[in-house]
Amino acid sequence: MPPHSVVLSFVGACLLWVGWFGFNAGSALAASGLATSAFVNTHFAAAAAAVGWGVAEWLRNGKASALGAISGAVAGLVAITPAAGFVTPMSSLIIGLIAGAFCYFIVAKVKNWFGYDDSLDAFGVHGAGGTIGALLTGIFATSSINPIYHNARGDVLPSGVVDGNWAQLGNQFVAVAIAWVLAIVGTFIILKVVDLLIGLRVTADHEVQGLDLSQHGEEGYYWELSAS
Amino acid sequence: MKRRFPRGKLRALFLCLILLASGCHLTAQSSPATPADRIAQLELQVKNAQSSADNAWMLVSAALVLLMTGPGLALFYGGLVRKKNVLATMLQSFAMMALITVIWAIVGYSLSFGAGNSFIGGLHNVFLHGVGLRPDTDYAATIPAQTFMVYQLMFAIITPALITGAFAERMKFSAMLLFMMLSQFGLCRWYGCTRYFRRVGAGLRHIPGTPSRISQGTNAPS
Numbered sequence: 427m428p429p430h431s432v433v434l435s436f437v438g439a440c441l442l443w444v445g446w447f448g449f450n451a452g453s454a455l456a457a458s459g460l461a462t463s464a465f466v467n468t469h470f471a472a473a474a475a476a477v478g479w480g481v482a483e484w485l486r487n488g489k490a491s492a493l494g495a496i497s498g499a500v501a502g503l504v505a506i507t508p509a510a511g512f513v514t515p516m517s518s519l520i521i522g523l524i525a526g527a528f529c530y531f532i533v534a535k536v537k538n539w540f541g542y543d544d545s546l547d548a549f550g551v552h553g554a555g556g557t558i559g560a561l562l563t564g565i566f567a568t569s570s571i572n573p574i575y576h577n578a579r580g581d582v583l584p585s586g587v588v589d590g591n592w593a594q595l596g597n598q599f600v601a602v603a604i605a606w607v608l609a610i611v612g613t614f615i616i617l618k619v620v621d622l623l624i625g626l627r628v629t630a631d632h633e634v635q636g637l638d639l640s641q642h643g644e645e646g647y648y649w650e651l652s653a654s
Numbered sequence: 655m656k657r658r659f660p661r662g663k664l665r666a667l668f669l670c671l672i673l674l675a676s677g678c679h680l681t682a683q684s685s686p687a688t689p690a691d692r693i694a695q696l697e698l699q700v701k702n703a704q705s706s707a708d709n710a711w712m713l714v715s716a717a718l719v720l721l722m723t724g725p726g727l728a729l730f731y732g733g734l735v736r737k738k739n740v741l742a743t744m745l746q747s748f749a750m751m752a753l754i755t756v757i758w759a760i761v762g763y764s765l766s767f768g769a770g771n772s773f774i775g776g777l778h779n780v781f782l783h784g785v786g787l788r789p790d791t792d793y794a795a796t797i798p799a800q801t802f803m804v805y806q807l808m809f810a811i812i813t814p815a816l817i818t819g820a821f822a823e824r825m826k827f828s829a830m831l832l833f834m835m836l837s838q839f840g841l842c843r844w845y846g847c848t849r850y851f852r853r854v855g856a857g858l859r860h861i862p863g864t865p866s867r868i869s870q871g872t873n874a875p876s
Contacts, residue, residue: 438726461711546731548819552819646738
């Protein structure tokens with residue numbers, strides 16, 4: 427189903443990019459150097475992912491689309507979010523490139539293989555982007571940006587694989603697995619409860635009619651039909 | 655005949671004013687008499703300066719995170735759906751701005767960040783009781799607790815707003831609201847977990863966003 431207005435999505439994605447600075451650089455909870463690091467990483471990854479998605483799409487389809495560019499940028503923003511406070515700017519470029527190409531692969535290929543219902547590519551961009559970002563954090567996290575591990579004497583210990591700490595990649599796998607299990611089980615339980623209480627889906631009639639009219643009694647656009 | 659103001663009186667008045675002004679000046683300057691007092695005052699001023707800087711950035715950040723939901727996600731998702739569902743999709747994001755804020759103020763913040771166990775907070779901060787303008791040193795030592803509260807609120811808004819993308823175009827509005835209220839209570843456990851997870855692994859810092867992103871995928875086939 428094609429989007430009804432890529433223009434709206436385009437503006438929305440640009441606003442997401444800008445707002446994401448508050449999301450990541452604000453997570454330092456202070457106007458600190460770490461906030462600067464997260465700010466720069468956020469921007470670099472978004473840009474690199476837009477390039478990554480665009481190039482992958484160009485190579486496969488012979489064209490780079492606007493929808494692809496913004497989807498890539500959002501995928502990069504999602505992917506850099508777990509890593510923003512721990513990696514160098516050059517690492518964030520690599521994370522962005524990988525995330526952009528990887529999410530394009532999920533949306534363009536894997537979705538067709540499995541045939542799941544994901545009209546907004548929420549899973550392809552957010553689920554896949556978040557997962558690849560969390561795993562890449564374990565690779566690119568460095569103690570030179572954010573010394574998080576210390577031994578008993580207070581010496582700084584290596585953070586991620588680039589520092590030589592392979593165990594962090596395992597930690598990240600565990601974290602992703604916990605997030606997936608919690609999300610799947612939690613979502614399933616709550617959906618079941620809501621379904622039993624009031625029902626989840628609109629009726630087929632209402633779905634054809636559109637949710638604007640059936641749920642809210644209004645329409646998004648009233649086009650004046652000209653006489654001609 | 656010219657009436658002259660007596661020059662002597664004028665001079666005396668002027669002198670008094672100068673003395674008064676300099677007196678005030680002197681008392682203001684010399685109030686912390688001992689070096690220890692002066693250092694204490696200086697420390698307080700430095701602390702206030704850092705708090706002001708951090709608070710300014712955190713308030714701007716909170717507004718930016720709301721911008722992600724407000725126009726950002728609403729437009730992004732709104733454009734991707736079919737024409738007949740644009741308002742319903744945009745309203746799903748906007749409804750989160752309203753609904754989650756009210757829940758957050760009444761009980762959500764307390765369940766997420768109030769004192770409790772590793773998995774869920776308590777009811778000590780319901781109705782934002784005790785969440786004032788002094789920093790909460792458990793979370794952020796340099797910004798008012800209310801800044802921290804409102805910043806986290808913006809995350810609590812965008813998390814469910816992101817999920818709405820998974821069931822756009824087919825979920826009842828009432829069911830969506832109920833789902834979000836229930837998952838707000840489910841996800842706040844996750845916020846509570848972050849303190850525990852920070853000890854386990856570093857990459858988990860931004861973990862509150864992760865379940866939402868991944869749950870979108872699991873919602874999608876429903």
